[in-house]
Amino acid sequence: xxxxxxxxxxxxxxxxxxxxxxxxxxxxxxxxxxxxxxxxxxxxxxxxxxxxxxxxxxxxxxxxxxxxxxxxxxxxxxxxxxxxxxxxxxxxxxxxxxxxxxxxxxxxxxxxxxxxxxxxxxxxxxxxxxxxxxxxxxxxxxxxxxxxxxxxxxxxxxxxxxxxxxxxxxxxxxxxxxxxxxxxxxxxxxxxxxxxxxxxxxxxxxxxxxxxxxxxxxxxxxxxxxxxxxxxxxxxxxxxxxxxxxxxxxxxxxx
Amino acid sequence: xxxxxxxxxxxxxxxxxxxxxxxxxxxxxxxxxxxxxxxxxxxxxxxxxxxxxxxxxxxxxxxxxxxxxxxxxxxxxxxxxxxxxxxxxxxxxxxxxxxxxxxxxxxxxxxxxxxxxxxxxxxxxxxxxxxxxxxxxxxxxxxxxxxxxxxxxxxxxxxxxxxxxxxxxxxxxxxxxxxxxxxxxxxxxxxxxxxxxxxxxxxxxxxxxxxxxxxxxxxxxxxxxxxxxxxxxxxxxxxxxxxxxxxxxxxxxxxxxxxxxxxxxxxxxxxxxxxxxxxxxxxxxxxxxxxxxxxxxxxxxxxxxxxxxx
Numbered sequence: 001x002x003x004x005x006x007x008x009x010x011x012x013x014x015x016x017x018x019x020x021x022x023x024x025x026x027x028x029x030x031x032x033x034x035x036x037x038x039x040x041x042x043x044x045x046x047x048x049x050x051x052x053x054x055x056x057x058x059x060x061x062x063x064x065x066x067x068x069x070x071x072x073x074x075x076x077x078x079x080x081x082x083x084x085x086x087x088x089x090x091x092x093x094x095x096x097x098x099x100x101x102x103x104x105x106x107x108x109x110x111x112x113x114x115x116x117x118x119x120x121x122x123x124x125x126x127x128x129x130x131x132x133x134x135x136x137x138x139x140x141x142x143x144x145x146x147x148x149x150x151x152x153x154x155x156x157x158x159x160x161x162x163x164x165x166x167x168x169x170x171x172x173x174x175x176x177x178x179x180x181x182x183x184x185x186x187x188x189x190x191x192x193x194x195x196x197x198x199x200x201x202x203x204x205x206x207x208x209x210x211x212x213x214x215x216x217x218x219x220x221x222x223x224x225x226x227x228x229x230x231x232x233x234x235x236x237x238x239x240x241x242x243x244x245x246x247x248x249x250x251x252x253x254x255x
Numbered sequence: 256x257x258x259x260x261x262x263x264x265x266x267x268x269x270x271x272x273x274x275x276x277x278x279x280x281x282x283x284x285x286x287x288x289x290x291x292x293x294x295x296x297x298x299x300x301x302x303x304x305x306x307x308x309x310x311x312x313x314x315x316x317x318x319x320x321x322x323x324x325x326x327x328x329x330x331x332x333x334x335x336x337x338x339x340x341x342x343x344x345x346x347x348x349x350x351x352x353x354x355x356x357x358x359x360x361x362x363x364x365x366x367x368x369x370x371x372x373x374x375x376x377x378x379x380x381x382x383x384x385x386x387x388x389x390x391x392x393x394x395x396x397x398x399x400x401x402x403x404x405x406x407x408x409x410x411x412x413x414x415x416x417x418x419x420x421x422x423x424x425x426x427x428x429x430x431x432x433x434x435x436x437x438x439x440x441x442x443x444x445x446x447x448x449x450x451x452x453x454x455x456x457x458x459x460x461x462x463x464x465x466x467x468x469x470x471x472x473x474x475x476x477x478x479x480x481x482x483x484x485x486x487x488x489x490x491x492x493x494x495x496x497x498x499x500x501x502x503x504x505x506x507x508x509x510x511x512x513x514x515x516x517x518x519x520x521x522x523x524x525x526x527x528x529x530x531x532x533x534x535x536x537x538x539x540x541x542x543x544x545x546x547x548x549x550x551x552x553x554x555x556x557x558x559x560x561x562x563x564x565x
Contacts, residue, residue, distance in 0.1 A: 003361055003363070004361070006360050007357050010353065010356055010357045011346055011349070011357060014348050015348055076344070076346055080344030080345075081342055081344035082346070083344070084307075084344070085338065085339075085340070085344065085358070086361070087307075087308075087309055088307050088308070088333045088336065089333070089334075089362055090330070090361050091330060254304075254309065254310040255304075
């Protein structure tokens with residue numbers, strides 16, 4: 001297994017996967033910020049605003065981002081004859097597990113980039129609100145869990161169809177669909193219920209920050225929400241199930 | 256211990272209703288260069304994939320390097336095997352040496368082994384170029400280099416000369432022919448380029464529609480398929496009587512000034528030549544035509560049309 005992991009690391013050389021991660025983190029933060037804060041009230045709720053907007057932005061960005069990441073991780077092996085050689089050298093289970101480990105490592109790097117970017121933006125804009133580390137951790141863990149579900153699902157698709165175009169198409173569809181569901185959820189309770197049926201949009205129900213509009217003061221008010229631990233556990237469970245399914249698919253597939 | 260590096264017993268693989276390989280009993284002796292010949296779609300690649308455990312057999316068994324191949328010992332056995340199946344796949348963003356490092360990591364080979372195989376396939380000067388910039392011939396050689404890592408006892412090469420130009424084919428042929436001497440490896444090589452294999456193999460298996468039509472030494476095959484006898488005569492008209500007396504009047508035919516006779520035993524041929532000389536036919540040449548592997552193959556597979564056969 002260790003050899004398989006080391007082989008995966010060797011393959012990352014000059015693949016510049018980190019550029020994709022930086023692009024995803026940067027896009028999420030820039031869209032989440034929505035421009036420089038221009039009032040004392042916005043500076044006083046700078047981090048809370050991010051905790052509210054980032055899950056929404058993740059719904060839009062991450063499905064297509066995870067499709068692209070899956071493609072980078074798997075493309076060389078699912079499209080060419082590389083597996084015919086690799087499967088004479090390593091077990092299919094080890095091969096799949098090593099790739100999954102690398103993918104999870106990338107999700108940690110992505111979370112780290114977002115955290116650092118968030119802190120940097122707080123410094124640059126001089127937020128007056130103190131950062132709540134627990135809330136940041138919750139955001140990062142929940143995001144990574146949903147991203148892991150997406151990564152595992154897209155890996156299954158890639159193993160089955162070996163088509164990066166299809167993968168990106170489905171990723172784009174999930175991004176658009178998730179964003180539409182987010183709008184629907186904002187309108188009424190039925191929409192919120194639909195969100196639970198769409199794991200690619202679970203960034204939203206896992207968010208622990210809500211926003212209300214204070215019409216008198218004409219400003220946004222951010223309200224902490226109870227955390228949905230059961231949904232986080234469900235995300236981890238779905239991710240694990242998809243991993244096992246993918247492992248089986250990789251092991252059964254004749255090359 | 257058997258004498259064979261590869262043995263299969265009643266091996267078969269069925270896809271849906273189509274049998275790609277049927278009842279195959281392959282015997283590849285240790286230290287041999289075994290040519291696996293057949294037209295496109297004969298089942299060569301399927302057989303090689305079965306030997307490497309890349310696909311599961313529908314029936315039968317496989318012995319590799321004196322051990323029964325099972326899911327449990329597959330990787331252990333394959334660690335002593337090098338393979339090149341179809342066009343090799345590479346990581347185009349990495350250099351040749353970096354691609355080899357990945358395989359070396361998985362095989363547990365060291366840097367010295369990488370240098371050795373690069374030298375063997377004459378890629379050392381290009382080792383640090385990206386594989387994306389390699390020519391087809393260089394890619395094929397890199398594929399062979401990957402197969403050679405870890406000093407394999409058995410090499411399984413599926414059409415390694417595919418897509419190469421004549422110079423590349425010649426280079427690859429020389430490379431493969433010297434494998435048993437350089438590495439002590441048994442080589443199982445498939446091709447539909449029959450003339451290519453004829454020059455490097457010592458054993459042959461001829462496959463058609465998933466069935467083995469012939470298996471044995473190349474010399475045995477050629478002996479088994481002894482060719483016509485061609486007689487060059489100064490006075491062909493004087494040959495009629497001796498040929499009729501030998502019972503060959505109907506079978507003999509004259510082409511381009513030569514009398515062509517069906518395959519004959521040595522003693523019978525000697526007597527015939529004596530009679531012809533006595534009759535004043537003026538025998539100036541006796542030539543036993545050895546069939547090329549290609550002719551033998553076509554006659555065995557009844558493939559006069561020879562689709563896909565070069």
